[in-house]
Amino acid sequence: MKQRLVFPRQLVCVGMISRPQVLLYSFLLFTFLLSPIAAGAADITQQLHRPLNSSVGRQSRDEADSLLTIGKQQYASGYADKTIVSCLQALELYHSIGDLKAQGLTYNLLAKAYIQLGSSKEAEDALRRGLAIARDTKDFQTQIFVLNNIGTFLLQQGESAAAGKILEDALAIARGVKNIEGEGLSLSNLGLVTARLGDYNKAIKLYENALLFRRQTGDAIGEANTLNNLGDAYLASGNYQDTIATYGEAMQTAKTSRDRTNELRAIDGLVKAHTAVGRYERAFDLLEQRLALAKELQNLREELKSFESYAQVYKQQGNYLTARNFYERAIILARTLEDSEQEVQLRDQLTQMLQRK
Structure with missing residues (x-):
């Protein structure tokens, strides 16, 4: 609220007061105008968060x-x-x-x-x-995506029920504001929850429904992610034919959009599926692609995963000498990354394999 200066009525008639009084009142008025006016708490907060000038900001x-x-x-x-x-x-x-x-x-x-x-x-x-x-900014789109992140996080922590509730909230908001992208994401993540609970048939239906929304928006990354989820569900249910077809589609979709994360994930799924049905040569071809991609990305962690996968396939094939070589290469990378936990796990796998020979 602006300050209003209010003077006594008798000060208006300057002629009725002496020159010293005029000087005194002038001095007091001058002093008042120079005195700082107290700012409210809200004003101070705004000043604290306001950049000093546009160039600094x-x-x-x-x-x-x-x-x-x-x-x-x-x-x-x-x-x-x-x-x-x-x-x-x-x-x-x-x-x-x-x-x-x-x-x-x-x-x-x-x-x-x-x-x-x-x-x-x-x-x-x-x-x-x-x-x-x-929520403070009433940004519904961001709410949808953050709720999905919280839901998947809770799922990773083993809290499936809590994750399902959060994701249902996300789906409800997405439907309420007619956010097609959010609906696709929420349905896909609800599929993850359902799959974690062991209901693969229901999970497959959720993923297929999610794909309809993801394809409507042209979201290639989201589509590849849901295809990978669908491939996981088929793999868990032992349907290798649909597993290989779905992961194959995910890999192509990811490769076209240069979505390296989903491309690597699709390759991993294909390696598991082909290994499960004894197609080792195809599995090794895929692992060769995976390792080349990891090196192209200069991603040591993905190189490590490639070496570990090579070791596991060779171990399943009964070629323990080559498997050992790849385990040792993976251990070297774990040490380079200073990932002691990963190094311990790899050494345990190697030790167990050597004891079973």
Whole structure:
């Protein structure tokens, strides 16, 4: 509220007062105008979060955007710990310029990095902070996607019932605002919950329904992801013919859109399916493609997974000498990545194999 200066009526007639009094009143008025006016708490908060000037704000945004881009690259390369450092720095800058949407995106990436490192408490905190921002800004689309992230996170933690409830909420919002992309994603993730509960037939129907929505939006990445989920359900139910066909479609879709994550996942599914029916040569062809792709991406973690898969297929074939060679190569990469937990698991697999020879 603006301050109004109110003077006594008798001050209007200057001629009725002496010159010293005029000087005194002038001095008091001058002093009053120079005195600071107390700001409300809300005003102070706005000032604290307002950039000093546009150039400083622009510089901070550019730096934050750069950090977020670097974080995405680090995550794609398997360096979750470095991703976290970049995200936390970006968050501080986004907070200083009051960009809530960018904060939400950064929390999402931060959560993924924490999940990769197995830091479940920090991951859930980051996800829920992102959801709070989406709710505060009434951003329904972001709410749908963050709820799906929380649902899949809870599923990974073994909390299938809680995950199902969260995903039903996401589906309800998507249907309420007629968000086709959100419907496809939510149905696909509900399929994951159903598959985890062992109802593969129902999961397959959910995935097939999800594909209808994902194809409507031309979401090639989402389509490849759901196809991989569908392939997983067919594989779990022992339907190898449909498994191979579905993973094959997922691999082609991912390759066309240069979606390396889903391409690698489809290859992994195909390797399992072909190995299960004794088609070892085809499995080795696929693993050769996988290793080449991992090297192209310069992703040591995916190279490690390729070596481990080679070892497992050779072990199943009974070629223990070659299997040992690939286990040892995988162990070297685990040590390079400073992943002691992975190294221990690989050594255990190698030891168990050698004891069974």
